[in-house]
Amino acid sequence: MSFLEVFQYTRQDSIVHRLDPRAKLFLSLVLAVISLLFLEIFPLLIIIGVLIPMMTAAKSLRRWLRSMKGLSILLLFILIFNTLLSTYPNPLNYSIALILRLIALMTSFSIFFLTVHPDELSQALIQMRVRFEFAFAMSMAMRYVPTLGQEAYAIMDTQKARGVELDKGNILKRIRNIVPIIVPLIIVSIRRALSIAESMESRGFGASKNRTYMESLSFQKRDWAVCIISLIVLIMVIYIRLNIPLPDWSIPF
Amino acid sequence: MPLIELNDFSFKYYGAESLALRKIDLTIEEGEYVVITGPSGCGKTTLCRTINALVPQFHRGYISGNVIIDGKNTRDHTVAELSSIAGLVFQEPENQLVTLNVEKEIAFGPENLGIEPTEIRRRVEELIKLLDLEHLREKHPHEMSGGEQQRVAMAATLALKPKILVADEPTSNLDPRSAEVILDIISGLNKLDLTVILVEHRLDLVSKDASRIVLMDKGSIVADGPPREILAQDICQEIGIGVPKATLVYKRLKEQHDIDLGSIPLTGDELAGLVKEASS
Ligand SMILES: Nc1ncnc2c1ncn2[C@@H]1O[C@H](COP(=O)(O)OP(=O)(O)OP(=O)(O)O)[C@@H](O)[C@H]1O
Ligand SMILES: [Mg+2]
Numbered sequence: 280m281s282f283l284e285v286f287q288y289t290r291q292d293s294i295v296h297r298l299d300p301r302a303k304l305f306l307s308l309v310l311a312v313i314s315l316l317f318l319e320i321f322p323l324l325i326i327i328g329v330l331i332p333m334m335t336a337a338k339s340l341r342r343w344l345r346s347m348k349g350l351s352i353l354l355l356f357i358l359i360f361n362t363l364l365s366t367y368p369n370p371l372n373y374s375i376a377l378i379l380r381l382i383a384l385m386t387s388f389s390i391f392f393l394t395v396h397p398d399e400l401s402q403a404l405i406q407m408r409v410r411f412e413f414a415f416a417m418s419m420a421m422r423y424v425p426t427l428g429q430e431a432y433a434i435m436d437t438q439k440a441r442g443v444e445l446d447k448g449n450i451l452k453r454i455r456n457i458v459p460i461i462v463p464l465i466i467v468s469i470r471r472a473l474s475i476a477e478s479m480e481s482r483g484f485g486a487s488k489n490r491t492y493m494e495s496l497s498f499q500k501r502d503w504a505v506c507i508i509s510l511i512v513l514i515m516v517i518y519i520r521l522n523i524p525l526p527d528w529s530i531p532f
Numbered sequence: 533m534p535l536i537e538l539n540d541f542s543f544k545y546y547g548a549e550s551l552a553l554r555k556i557d558l559t560i561e562e563g564e565y566v567v568i569t570g571p572s573g574c575g576k577t578t579l580c581r582t583i584n585a586l587v588p589q590f591h592r593g594y595i596s597g598n599v600i601i602d603g604k605n606t607r608d609h610t611v612a613e614l615s616s617i618a619g620l621v622f623q624e625p626e627n628q629l630v631t632l633n634v635e636k637e638i639a640f641g642p643e644n645l646g647i648e649p650t651e652i653r654r655r656v657e658e659l660i661k662l663l664d665l666e667h668l669r670e671k672h673p674h675e676m677s678g679g680e681q682q683r684v685a686m687a688a689t690l691a692l693k694p695k696i697l698v699a700d701e702p703t704s705n706l707d708p709r710s711a712e713v714i715l716d717i718i719s720g721l722n723k724l725d726l727t728v729i730l731v732e733h734r735l736d737l738v739s740k741d742a743s744r745i746v747l748m749d750k751g752s753i754v755a756d757g758p759p760r761e762i763l764a765q766d767i768c769q770e771i772g773i774g775v776p777k778a779t780l781v782y783k784r785l786k787e788q789h790d791i792d793l794g795s796i797p798l799t800g801d802e803l804a805g806l807v808k809e810a811s812s
Contacts, residue, residue: 290670398632422632425674474627478685480590481620482692486612487646493639493653 282350285343285389288396295337300395300403302502309509310387314380316520320372321528323379330386337394343386350385354378372530397421402496411490427468434463533603535696535727536560536583541597543578543587552578554751555597560729562695565722567738567759568731569773570748576731577623579748580700583729584618585611602695616645619694623701625681629673634665634684637673641692652691659687663717679710686717696727703732712737736776739763739798747773760796778803 295303310330317323334343361374395403401414438459439445445456538558544551552575560566568576581587585606588595599606602617622628631637638659642652660666663683673681682702689697699718703711711734719741722728732738739745739759747755747762749771755762762768763779778797785791793810797803 396632398636418632419630422630422673425672426626471627474622474624475630477586477590478620478622478628479630480611481584481586481615482641482688483612483615483644486610486615486644489646491643491646491649491652493635493643493649493656495649 282346282353282385284349285339285346285385286392289339289342289393290396291338291394293336293338293394295333295390296394298394298505299496299498299502300391300399301407301496302498302505303391303395304403305506306509307387307391309513310390311384312513313516314383314387316516318373318376318380319525319529320376320379322525323376323383326383327379327386330383330390333390334386337390339393342393343389346389347382350382354381357381369529375530399496402492402494405492406496423471426471427464430467431460431464434460434467437463534559535562535602536729537598537600538582539598539600541582541599542595543582544594545578545591546593548593551751552593553582556753558746558753558756560727562727563722563725565719565728565741565743566730566746567735567742567744568729568746568748569733569735570754571771571773574748575751576748577700578751580620580698580729580731582606583696583698584614584620585609586620612644615641615694616692617694618696618698619689619692621682621686621689621697621699621702623704625678625685625702625705626673628685628688629681632672633670634660634668634687635670637684637688638691641688645692655691655693659690662690663687677710679706679713682706682710682714683717686714690721694726696729697721698729700731701733702730703734715741733774735759735763735774736778736799739776740802747771759798763798764796782806 298306310326314323314326317326331340331343334340358374358378361377362370365373367373397418401418404414404417405411435445443456443459445460446453448456536559538556541553541556542551543553556579558579568579570576578587578591581591582599583601585599585601587593588607589609589611595607601614604614604617606614629637631640635656638656639652642655660669663686665680665684665687668676668680668684673684676684682705686697686699686702697718702718703714706714715732715737718728718730719738722741730738730742735745742759744757745755745759745762746753747768754771755765755767760779763775764783768775776798778800781803782793782797785793791810793803793806795806797806
């Protein structure tokens, strides 16, 4: 699952990291839409050619390359099967375009997720008028995912020590084996949730209708610039897509 | 007017069979450092919960009697309303850290109360300095040790500027070294005029700083007074709480060898001092 790394926030000090998350969200969406507008190799290559310098600016090119390497087997798989099974006139050309589009889409979104801290994300949501409780629930989920994972492993170890054979048997048996892990996990989690609620309540959670925030995000000139440029590019690309026929540079296979 | 007042207070958790607290009468004045101790299940945690109204507002059940905290009856005030009077630190640090870094964690309480952002920032910086958290500032709770987590939890509670700090076995999941750090911080805070209520089993570590020990058993208070008086009583050993070694030595000398050292020691150093005095 190493290709998922491009969607995981990494602490860095770069121009991209310093941008406002809302501006980055817009940028990512525009890039994703543009990637979806094309299914020809040449324009998709241009898009990726634009994305790679952005990754470099986010000081994350190495990470991106590593993820792409992790993804390569899957991509190869798609390439082979699509080419063999496709009913399109130029199956190889079509499959390559498909893969390029996938890469472009992933990279577009990774610019957002790789550079936005979950805290910034929830703050951005709050300032986009999402209710605090929802935004906070999301950031709390991220907070407790590692804890839950650890707990699951501990329960697995306990059950193994008690003689439950977790990784033996056919599929059906294995699915049934999940029960002695899931049930204690749910019980432990409910107990933990109560204890967390107790602690949050003790610190005034939900006390005031006018909750304040120590830090709020503010749009800088550079954020406006990113948004405006993204918008202009989007309009231009849509215009090109609709009105200018692309040269037919496809691979004839 | 005392800061904390429990009048003939009893409580039974919803669905439980017996009372968790039985007819508790307890008065605590400002500036005191009260250590609560007693065997497992005797109601120490429940008593802590009454002080910020978690009992009866969060944990429902049968109640009789009244709890008055800083003039407020906990039957009529929410936990949130009491959050800037009594701050609770719990046993499990992991469950008290609900955000993704230390600054946010400390800011969480004051933000909930709607305090000015500049004031919140000031408190955060003050507490980071006071509890020595500078190197943890940007860390995810998962990347911290238990002792560090507990220090952050304490800072997060203090950020609400409570008059009372209630700490329920804050050191029970910690190694001895981190436990000592936490207990030192607590006694330091008490010297800065914070009223402290601490549940603790390791009486050898806390009784020298505490102004009072409250001994509980089966939901009732069975002894209450200055550490030296309480720890010398036989009831401590009967219930089975951890009386400091020095105090035990004192008692044995007195009871079995008829040697009276004059005053009751709480630490090894005090005992040594008394022995030296007696032999000279
Ligand atoms: N949430 C709850 N619901 C029902 N009963 C509870 C609840 N919490 C505690 N009790 C019961 O109330 C009694 C007192 O529990 P309490 O947790 O206050 O004891 P304690 O002195 O803190 O024990 P320990 O030293 O183990 O922490 C126990 O009999 C316990 O089973
Ligand atoms: Mg307890």
